[in-house]
Amino acid sequence: MRTFSVPERIGGFGVLVAGAAAVWPALTTGSGMGLPCPLRTFAGVPCPGCGLTTAAVALVRGQAAAAFHANPVIFGLAALAVAVGPLVALRATGVLAPPKPWSPTGRRRMGWLAGLLATASWLFQLHRLGVSWA
Template structure:
């Protein structure tokens, strides 16, 4: 039976996948000439809240924290959640830590609002960074 992951654990697992992809992204783009354009920015000229995350992830994986934060500081939050949850996931896999306690509806609602505010702040940062303020 597959173990249920909590929301932070899912974000951490996603962050681990992002870190692996970011480690190989420069080699891929150099050898193929392909990139990952932001669709919203491509079609409207307006950056999305996630603009710069690929650059930020690549910079962070290569140890350039300041450059990473300059591209999109949201990656630092993803990295922090990843740093906490990946060891937790490993401990759960070997049976040291039990299953997560499900969040209440109220806690899920609060987290939804926190994520909405974080996305709005990220979008405001990108709009300012790219001269839309």
């Protein structure tokens, strides 16, 4: 069985998010129910992922500016979602080599990058929603 690289897995998740974003408005409009952010509900501050559902729905509808204002991280996820299909196909047909495991240094770097991305997203959400520590 072929293993998938981290970018392929994230891109696959992005494909699922795009599918869910296409049907989400129909589910929530009829019922009036949505998924609140647990951190924002209980602590009053947004999480780094706040706005991703709104951003995904806006991006699926072609509203790039609205998607950016909700959560710009959606563009990275969308880019991986678009790239994952051809990447998996090229690897499955043998045109590209299968993914190689990351070195411990590579894993550490990606961990730091993910942490910095989450921190930047969180600061963006705090600013967007006007949360102040004062």
